Amino acid sequence: MRTHRPGELRSGDDGTRVTVCGWVAHRRDHGGVVFLDLRDATGLLQVVVDPGVAGLEDVRRVRSEWVLRVSGVVRPRPAGTVNDSMPTGEIELGADSLEVLSESEPPPFPLDERADIDEVLRLRHRYLDLRREPMQRNLRVRAAVNAAVRAAMDAQGFCEIETPMLIASTPEGARDFVVPSRLHPGSFYALPQSPQLFKQLLMVGGFDRYYQIARCLRDEDLRADRQFEFMQLDLEMSFADQADVLAATSVAVLAAAEAVRPGDAPDAVAQITWREAMDRFGSDKPDLRFGMELIDLGEVFAATEFRAFQGAACVKGLCVSGHGESSRNVVDGLVERAKQLGAAGLVWMRVRDVDGVATLESPVVKFLSEPERLGIIDTLGAKVGDLVLLASGSWATTVSVLGQLRLDLGRPPVSEGGLHFVWVVDFPLFEGLGEGGRPSPAHHPFTMPHPDDFDLLDSDPLAVRSQAYDLVLNGWELGSGSVRIHRREVQQRIFALLGIDEDDQQRKFGFLLDAFRFGPPPHAGFAFGIDRLVAILAGEDNIREVIAFPKTQSGTDPLTNAPTPIDPTQLRELGLAMRATPKS
RNA sequence: GGUCCUGUGGUGCAGUUUGGAGUGCACGCCGCCCUGUCAAGGCGGAGGCCGCGGGUUCAAAUCCCGUCAGGACCGCCA
Numbered sequence: 001m002r003t004h005r006p007g008e009l010r011s012g013d014d015g016t017r018v019t020v021c022g023w024v025a026h027r028r029d030h031g032g033v034v035f036l037d038l039r040d041a042t043g044l045l046q047v048v049v050d051p052g053v054a055g056l057e058d059v060r061r062v063r064s065e066w067v068l069r070v071s072g073v074v075r076p077r078p079a080g081t082v083n084d085s086m087p088t089g090e091i092e093l094g095a096d097s098l099e100v101l102s103e104s105e106p107p108p109f110p111l112d113e114r115a116d117i118d119e120v121l122r123l124r125h126r127y128l129d130l131r132r133e134p135m136q137r138n139l140r141v142r143a144a145v146n147a148a149v150r151a152a153m154d155a156q157g158f159c160e161i162e163t164p165m166l167i168a169s170t171p172e173g174a175r176d177f178v179v180p181s182r183l184h185p186g187s188f189y190a191l192p193q194s195p196q197l198f199k200q201l202l203m204v205g206g207f208d209r210y211y212q213i214a215r216c217l218r219d220e221d222l223r224a225d226r227q228f229e230f231m232q233l234d235l236e237m238s239f240a241d242q243a244d245v246l247a248a249t250s251v252a253v254l255a256a257a258e259a260v261r262p263g264d265a266p267d268a269v270a271q272i273t274w275r276e277a278m279d280r281f282g283s284d285k286p287d288l289r290f291g292m293e294l295i296d297l298g299e300v301f302a303a304t305e306f307r308a309f310q311g312a313a314c315v316k317g318l319c320v321s322g323h324g325e326s327s328r329n330v331v332d333g334l335v336e337r338a339k340q341l342g343a344a345g346l347v348w349m350r351v352r353d354v355d356g357v358a359t360l361e362s363p364v365v366k367f368l369s370e371p372e373r374l375g376i377i378d379t380l381g382a383k384v385g386d387l388v389l390l391a392s393g394s395w396a397t398t399v400s401v402l403g404q405l406r407l408d409l410g411r412p413p414v415s416e417g418g419l420h421f422v423w424v425v426d427f428p429l430f431e432g433l434g435e436g437g438r439p440s441p442a443h444h445p446f447t448m449p450h451p452d453d454f455d456l457l458d459s460d461p462l463a464v465r466s467q468a469y470d471l472v473l474n475g476w477e478l479g480s481g482s483v484r485i486h487r488r489e490v491q492q493r494i495f496a497l498l499g500i501d502e503d504d505q506q507r508k509f510g511f512l513l514d515a516f517r518f519g520p521p522p523h524a525g526f527a528f529g530i531d532r533l534v535a536i537l538a539g540e541d542n543i544r545e546v547i548a549f550p551k552t553q554s555g556t557d558p559l560t561n562a563p564t565p566i567d568p569t570q571l572r573e574l575g576l577a578m579r580a581t582p583k584s
Numbered sequence: 585g586g587u588c589c590u591g592u593g594g595u596g597c598a599g600u601u602u603g604g605a606g607u608g609c610a611c612g613c614c615g616c617c618c619u620g621u622c623a624a625g626g627c628g629g630a631g632g633c634c635g636c637g638g639g640u641u642c643a644a645a646u647c648c649c650g651u652c653a654g655g656a657c658c659g660c661c662a
Binding site for chain 2: 174220444554
């Protein structure tokens with residue numbers, strides 16, 4: 001059907017007779033000569049229909065997005081008509097035959113890359129949106145990431161194994177999508193939130209290095225970085241510790257980054273403890289593309305007379321470079337934001353030049369001693385023209401409030417600042433107290449405690465660190481993993497702490513615990529989100545831009561109209577009855 | 585469940601603050617002209633439930649209430 005692809009022809013093809021196929025991107029009809037820009041996935045090629053060439057009269061009818069098959073000879077463009085802005089700009093195709101393969105109505109929106117089109121319209125006609133260069137680019141980035149990840153895992157001796165989509169519902173975690181069973185009316189399958197339990201069974205089954213690019217489904221509200229269904233590189237390793245998992249996973253993500261952003265990818269993934277990430281960046285997913293770290297001012301205010309900071313567990317500051325002349329309106333907005341985030345208040349100070357000396361100016365500065373004022377400037381490294389923000393209170397609130405303000409004020413756009421991968425390690429085992437005063441697991445109940453912290457399990461459970469870890473890229477959580485508990489007595493101890501009794505254990509995880517009676521190897525694993533990784537690598541701040549057919553924020557698909565009501569006979573067959581008339 | 589933002593010819597916007605005729609810009613579409621353009625150009629034309637419903641008013645795209653759709657976020661996402 002074709003001998004070449006339009007976007008691949010170059011000046012070296014001069015004189016070659018070719019046949020190309022594609023869509024009409026632009027038509028420039030000069031009355032005599034007619035120019036067509038023919039587009040396919042490889043790019044654009046200018047087709048010239050000279051006047052008087054027999055059999056090409058059809059070109060007058062041709063419109064945007066018609067599909068053509070054009071034959072002719074590649075020729076250099078005449079002097080002065082070369083187009084430097086396109087890769088095929090030195091040549092053109094002098095058509096001598098033209099076949100209309102398919103006609104098109106005018107598209108409902110322009111397919112130029114420039115146009116910023118309403119997203120519902122794009123999704124309703126996604127097949128047209130996919131023709132546009134950004135979507136072509138993003139989905140090809142995605143394919144390259146998948147290929148690089150697979151190659152990296154295969155090269156490291158991992159075995160790709162699929163796990164089922166129709167599984168038993170497990171009561172923990174996110175809300176399940178469920179599928180009614182026809183053969184067992186009243187019973188339901190769940191769609192997997194992740195292959196978590198199955199991959200641990202694979203370890204018991206002797207596949208010591210498993211991976212899968214797995215589809216995961218969670219029925220929770222959607223966000224810019226969350227869809228109902230998403231893809232994860234899921235992996236698990238036997239006879240391996242945390243360092244082994246981090247190393248194997250690093251190879252895969254760095255290979256993916258190198259494949260699509262050659263030269264931008266670092267040689268290694270940085271590492272930081274959870275505690276340090278919270279202390280310095282106020283987040284368990286620190287964005288390391290910029291500094292603006294949180295600085296401890298506990299010593300400066302150790303003996304302060306300033307009431308707001310007296311007796312505070314934590315006083316920290318943030319120096320916002322160059323924001324010193326922010327209007328009162330803007331600054332008040334920051335105070336309001338801090339309060340919404342849970343802070344009791346926010347102290348702000350402008351750094352101004354007074355007789356050549358950097359001096360703090362603020363409504364509260366009169367309550368501070370001279371050493372305190374100098375200490376703030378000195379410790380924060382504040383300069384004339386900066387804005388200083390101080391918060392105090394509990395450690396957790398103080399760091400998280402300042403951490404959010406840091407992002408609000410300093411975070412670069414998604415496509416800038418390079419690629420800063422970081423492992424966040426030593427997460428706490430439990431995240432606060434849940435119902436009944438029991439600690440609740442920060443990761444999941446099979447997470448191995450940190451080897452140095454077993455003694456704290458009974459005395460101070462909330463201080464126990466775990467062998468759980470997150471992978472973070474530019475402030476996005478890509479994924480998490482852990483070393484799993486494989487010893488029965490440790491698992492029983494954790495279940496006891498969590499308040500999960502024997503019945504609960506059997507009901508929720510019975511088959512896994514059963515399997516663990518038969519020689520479970522020590523194992524550890526990880527999973528990271530392909531959609532998020534691809535989005536960042538493609539410079540998109542929304543994963544819908546890297547998914548061929550995504551859903552809207554309310555979980556609908558404007559193209560297929562999913563979800564739809566189903567036929568009453570279908571309901572009957574499944575043993576289901578509608579309780580109330582659904583809306584619309 | 586909640587907060588905030590958006591909705592105006594096919595597309596992207598302006599108009600809404602301060603109510604006064606569907607007013608404007610760019611693109612697209614249709615017709616005519618045009619032999620070197622490249623987002624071609626020139627002339628002409630068609631195309632509107634101002635998301636939907638209600639209210640206030642002599643008068644509503646504009647003000648108020650409700651509702652629908654979309655987006656960002658909080659909750660949620662072990």
